[in-house]
Amino acid sequence: MTGHDDFVLAALIEEGMVTREQADAARRAAAEDGLGPSDALVRLGVVDARTVALVRAQTSECPFVDPANYDVNLNNTKLIALGSAESLMAFPLFVCGDVVTVAMANPLDLKAVDQLRSILKSDIDPVLVEPGALRGLIERAYALTGGGPRDQGNAKPDSADPASGLTTGKEPIVAAVNQIVAQGIDLGASDIHIGPDEHQLHLRYRVDGELQPHKGPGLDAHIGIVQRLKVMASLDLTVTRRPQDGKFRFAHNGREVDVRLSLIPTVSGENAVLRLLSSASSIRGFAELGFPARQLAFFEEVIEHPHGMILVTGPTGSGKTTTLYTALKRLNTPDRNIMTIEDPVEIRMPMIRQVQANPEIGMTFAGALRSMLRQDPDVVFVGEIRDEETARISVQAALTGHLVLSSLHTNDAAGAIPRLRDLGCPPFAINAALLCVLAQRLVRRVCPDCAAPDSPDPLLLEKFGLTTVDGTLVQGKGCAKCGSTGYRGRLGVYEMLSITPAIRRAVERGLPATAIREAAKADGFVEMWKDGLDKARLGATTLEEVSRVVAIQATELADAGEPDAAATPPTRRAA
Numbered sequence: 001m002t003g004h005d006d007f008v009l010a011a012l013i014e015e016g017m018v019t020r021e022q023a024d025a026a027r028r029a030a031a032e033d034g035l036g037p038s039d040a041l042v043r044l045g046v047v048d049a050r051t052v053a054l055v056r057a058q059t060s061e062c063p064f065v066d067p068a069n070y071d072v073n074l075n076n077t078k079l080i081a082l083g084s085a086e087s088l089m090a091f092p093l094f095v096c097g098d099v100v101t102v103a104m105a106n107p108l109d110l111k112a113v114d115q116l117r118s119i120l121k122s123d124i125d126p127v128l129v130e131p132g133a134l135r136g137l138i139e140r141a142y143a144l145t146g147g148g149p150r151d152q153g154n155a156k157p158d159s160a161d162p163a164s165g166l167t168t169g170k171e172p173i174v175a176a177v178n179q180i181v182a183q184g185i186d187l188g189a190s191d192i193h194i195g196p197d198e199h200q201l202h203l204r205y206r207v208d209g210e211l212q213p214h215k216g217p218g219l220d221a222h223i224g225i226v227q228r229l230k231v232m233a234s235l236d237l238t239v240t241r242r243p244q245d246g247k248f249r250f251a252h253n254g255r256e257v258d259v260r261l262s263l264i265p266t267v268s269g270e271n272a273v274l275r276l277l278s279s280a281s282s283i284r285g286f287a288e289l290g291f292p293a294r295q296l297a298f299f300e301e302v303i304e305h306p307h308g309m310i311l312v313t314g315p316t317g318s319g320k321t322t323t324l325y326t327a328l329k330r331l332n333t334p335d336r337n338i339m340t341i342e343d344p345v346e347i348r349m350p351m352i353r354q355v356q357a358n359p360e361i362g363m364t365f366a367g368a369l370r371s372m373l374r375q376d377p378d379v380v381f382v383g384e385i386r387d388e389e390t391a392r393i394s395v396q397a398a399l400t401g402h403l404v405l406s407s408l409h410t411n412d413a414a415g416a417i418p419r420l421r422d423l424g425c426p427p428f429a430i431n432a433a434l435l436c437v438l439a440q441r442l443v444r445r446v447c448p449d450c451a452a453p454d455s456p457d458p459l460l461l462e463k464f465g466l467t468t469v470d471g472t473l474v475q476g477k478g479c480a481k482c483g484s485t486g487y488r489g490r491l492g493v494y495e496m497l498s499i500t501p502a503i504r505r506a507v508e509r510g511l512p513a514t515a516i517r518e519a520a521k522a523d524g525f526v527e528m529w530k531d532g533l534d535k536a537r538l539g540a541t542t543l544e545e546v547s548r549v550v551a552i553q554a555t556e557l558a559d560a561g562e563p564d565a566a567a568t569p570p571t572r573r574a575a
Contacts, residue, residue, distance in 0.1 A: 007059045008038045012047065015055070022046045053130035062107045065127040067093070067137045069480045074141040074215045080119055082142045088112045089131065091138050098122050103129040103137070143172070143179035144217050173224035176217050177232070180225075181259065182252045183214070184276055188489075190317075191276070196222045196269040208444045208490050209317065212483065226263065226270045233261040241265050247344075255279075260344065277346050278322070283329050289322065290491030290540070292531055299438065299496065303327045303405075306378075308435040309398035311385075313410040319442045319492055320407040321346055324381060327405060328352060331379055339375060341368040342383035357383070365390040373397055382406040391423035398433035411551070412528070413439035413497035414517040417507055431504045437497040439528060441549045443541045444487035450479035456543050463547060464533055474539045491540060493550060495528040 009026070012018040018026075018041060030040040038052045057064035076092040077085075079100070085091050089105035090112065100120050104112065107126035116124050129137075180203065184192045189205040196202075196219060203216030217225065230237050233246025243264045250257050258277040263270050286296050302310060310327070312320045325347050332338060332351055343357035343365070353375070355368050366389035369382060373393075384407050385391050398404045410416050416437040420430050454475035461467065476486025497503070502519040517525070532546030 008052065008056050009041075011055045011059050012038075012041070012052075017047055017051065017055075049132050050130050053128060057128040060108055060128065063127045065093070065103060065129055066480060067103065067129060067133055070094075071215075072137065072141075074145050077141050077145045080116075082138070084115075084119055085138050085142070088115060089134060090116055090126075091134065091141065092120065093127070099125055101125045101127060103127055103134055105129065105131040105134055140179050140183065143175040144215070173221060173228050176221060177225055177228045180216065181250050181257075181274065181276075184274070185250075185252050185257055187212075189276060192272075192274040194222075194225060194272040194274075196266070196271070198268055207483070208485075208487055209442060210444075210485070212485075222269055226272055229261055229272055229274075230263070233259075235261070235263070240270060258348075260346075279347065283322070283325050283347065283349075286326055286330075289319070289326060290535065291494065292526075292534065294526070295494060295496045298498065299327075299436070300330070302435050302498075303331060303403070305403060305435055307398060307401045307403055309395065309404045309406070309433045310435050311406055311408050311416050311437045313408045313413060313416050313437060313439045314441060315409065315411075317442070318440055319490075320440065321383075323438065323440060323492070324405050324407065325349070328379070328381060331403075336378045337376055338379040338381070339372050339377040340381035340383070341365055341372060342381075366393055369393050369397070373400075373402070377402060379403045379405070384408070385423070388424040391420060391425055395420070395425050395429050395433045399429065404433075410439070412513070412517070413437040413495050414513040414520060416497070417503075417516055418513050421510070427507045427510065431499065431507050434499050436499060438494060439497075440492045440494045441528065441532075442490045443493055443532060443535070443545045443549050444485075445489040445491055445540055446474055446542060447476040447479060447482035447486055447488040449481045449488075450477045450486065451475070451539065452477050454542060460543050460547060463552060464529070464543060472537050472539055473543065475542050475544075487545070491535065493528050493532040493535060493546065495526060495531065497525060498523075 009018065009023050013020060013023055022041070022044070023037070026037045026040040026044060026046065029044060030037045038056065041047050042049045042052055054064055070093065072093055076095070079092050079095075080090070091103045092100045093103050094101040100122050102116055102120075102124045104126045105128075106112070107128050113124065113126060180192060180194070184205050187205050187207050189207050190209075191206040193204040193206070193211065194201065194216070195204075199219065201217060201219045201222050203214050204211045205214060206212075227237060229235075230244070230246070232248040234248070235244045235246045243262070245263070246261045248259055248261065250259050257279070260275040260277060262273045262275070265271075286299065291299065312323050314320050328338060328340075328349065332349060334351070337353075338351070339353045339355065341355045341357055345354045345356050348354065355363075355372065357363055357365055357368060365382060365384070365386060369380070369390060370393055372380060380394075380397055380402050382390065382394055382404065385394055394404050394406055408416050408419055410419050414437075416439075417430060417434075420434075421427065451474045454473040456473065476482060476488075478484035478486050482488040497516075497520050500520070500523045502523055503516060506516045506519045511519075521527075529546060529550045529552045532541065532550050533543070535541050536543050536546055
């Protein structure tokens with residue numbers, strides 16, 4: 001490709017992307033390392049590989065294709081053997097009648113084009129693909145499908161490449177499992193679902209809270225994949241009729257990810273769900289979580305209290321654990337003894353003593369918490385308050401000089417107080433122990449690369465008490481970077497209930513959650529949906545997403561009007 005590289009270099013210089021000095025340095029590096037000059041530019045960090053590929057496509061008058069933008073049929077591995085695909089750096093993307101569209105790193109390689117015609121036995125339409133993306137596509141396709149046909153011609157046979165992991169025996173299964181987990185990590189998925197039906201094996205990734213189907217191995221690979229997962233998680237290979245849970249660590253791109261495996265038998269076979277656990281390094285600050293400024297200062301002040309109870313509420317998957325670990329990271333200093341009881345321990349943090357609950361051996365939340373209080377803790381984190389005994393011990397710990405952080409399953413912040421009463425905590429103890437309750441949900445962020453002005457449905461505007469379209473509302477149109485969803489990443493929407501004198505009186509009188517909520521609103525309490533509306537007006541999310549995630553009560557709409565983005569912050573807890 002050296003001759004064509006001269007044209008690529010000239011085009012890069014003409015476009016102002018590369019200076020002549022950088023081009024000369026690339027030529028010298030290419031001569032020393034046996035590379036093409038354009039490859040040397042990439043290695044030197046002057047330009048990226050995609051830019052070089054786009055310029056190469058332009059100068060060779062060949063279409064450029066990004067495989068990430070297309071739903072490529074991975075079963076096209078049946079058309080060409082792995083060794084041929086690797087040696088020719090080519091993969092068949094689409095078959096339209098007698099013509100096969102083939103992704104190539106160098107469509108100007110006429111020998112490779114002729115060999116591909118012979119292998120595919122059809123006319124080919126070559127398109128240029130960035131070499132790194134093409135190698136990734138080849139690796140993923142052959143790993144997930146178990147390889148293609150036997151090699152033909154002078155291409156290198158599969159069996160001669162033991163490093164590919166796709167030879168005989170069980171190695172294709174190993175490669176398939178590795179590729180499935182690695183793809184989940186690359187997508188930023190929280191869970192990987194591998195579920196069999198009568199005729200198909202479904203592979204789905206939960207990305208930004210939504211399940212996304214992806215092409216995966218065939219049904220005949222299901223048993224092998226489950227067996228491989230059991231080996232990785234040290235589970236019993238002979239057990240197929242009862243649920244099993246395990247855990248393993250997976251290395252990918254220089255970092256290690258903890259994976260929690262859950263297996264459950266179904267009528268079509270064992271269903272596997274893999275949870276990709278966050279690491280301590282992924283825990284950042286409250287501002288990155290989406291905390292509004294009016295609540296951030298108050299919450300940071302509250303977690304510095306020497307004693308008391310802080311509760312975070314919301315359904316499963318609403319980000320409670322991340323919020324609590326963000327607080328623990330802030331509190332984690334050498335002068336504090338922090339202890340946790342969790343089921344399971346999802347994020348490991350240095351200096352913090354973390355205890356795994358195990359009811360089968362008597363290590364319950366309540367039992368472990370009782371013992372933990374003899375370990376001289378300053379801060380105690382209870383993963384979840386599930387029963388009366390855990391609730392009472394947690395409140396007692398908050399009353400006896402410990403800062404207690406925990407989660408509770410309620411729909412909103414006000415509902416946490418009746419829930420504590422239901423769990424046997426007396427009103428006077430709740431008033432004395434509770435510092436604040438934070439309720440939250442997660443909404444998807446609008447993809448910044450395809451965001452465009454939005455005109456929501458009038459019925460949706462009416463739902464939020466709006467009569468006109470706010471010019472700052474945006475919606476993602478869908479692009480390659482967000483998988484055509486219009487969203488990328490998530491952030492929290494919150495409501496924070498501080499324990500004011502009015503709330504204490506409501507607690508003492510045993511009032512229901514609705515009355516507690518009304519008392520809080522009089523003290524400046526901001527409902528979760530209003531926080532979501534503020535974030536939609538800032539272009540961070542959409543009204544559709546807030547409406548999908550957050551329940552808006554009719555009583556709230558009656559006085560909604562135009563919510564004030566600078567609403568009064570929660571009243572500080574009285575001494």
